[in-house]
Amino acid sequence: MGCFQSKARRQFPGYEDPVSLASQTAFSVSEVEALFELFKSISSSVVDDGLINKEEFHLALFKNRKRENLFANRIFDLFDVKQKGVIDFGDFVRALNVFHPNASHEDKVDFSFRLYDLDGTGFIERKEVKQMLIALLCESEMRLADETIEIILDKTFSEADVNQDGKIDKLEWQDFVSRNPSLMKIMTLPYLRDITTTFPSFVFNSEVEDIAT
Amino acid sequence: KPSLMNAFELISTSQGLNLGTLFEK
DSSP: OTTOOOHHHHHSTTOOOHHHHHHHSSOOHHHHHHHHHHHHHHHTSSSOSSSEEHHHHHHHHHSOTTOOOHHHHHHHHHHOTTOSSEEOHHHHHHHHHTTSTTSOHHHHHHHHHHHHOTTOSSSEEHHHHHHHHHHHHHHTTOOOOHHHHHHHHHHHHHHHOTTOSSEEOHHHHHHHHHHOGGGGGGGOOGGGGGHHHHOTTHHHHOOSSSOOO | OGGGSOHHHHHTTOGGGOGGGGGOO
């Protein structure tokens, strides 16, 4: 390495070598470099510090930085592995890896469980599901009577909470999603297959010689 | 009918869970 320090490494705290990131994930080196193009664009949209803050994440998701959204906040918190309030490039690639079509089903199920376990108790509790349901209704400007919400919760817990202790543990969740595979659709992003075509400029900015695709 | 769906089917339709928009330029 000597004293050479890449431009990316200097400008992007948490930047990691694409070859190393590719070896830890389902992404090829080219795909990691294409993701870096996306990362650069998102991380410079509000504050050009080489990191993605929550406002930038919201802006990228909704094209609106002021929009508050429980689910987007939750995803951000799970991407922010180091809990620093910002997502660095290494975290970004490893988190998106879970959404890769080739990522393991177990990892996807595990991530979805943590996503819905809002308080991080190791269980998806009824009050958490209710909170998410109400947030969804507000987001979509739908109105449902309290009674209807309770009926939906009753139905959900009668199906998912097999031991009927009022909360869904990880084993119950695994069983529930195996019976409801459509719930895992959001855990796969087909876009990730075409990432090098979406961000072809990675070729001009590559710091890796002889990219293996 | 929403009442016939389980809560997670509804929740998974949230825009905030659709990361696909990250890839739209």
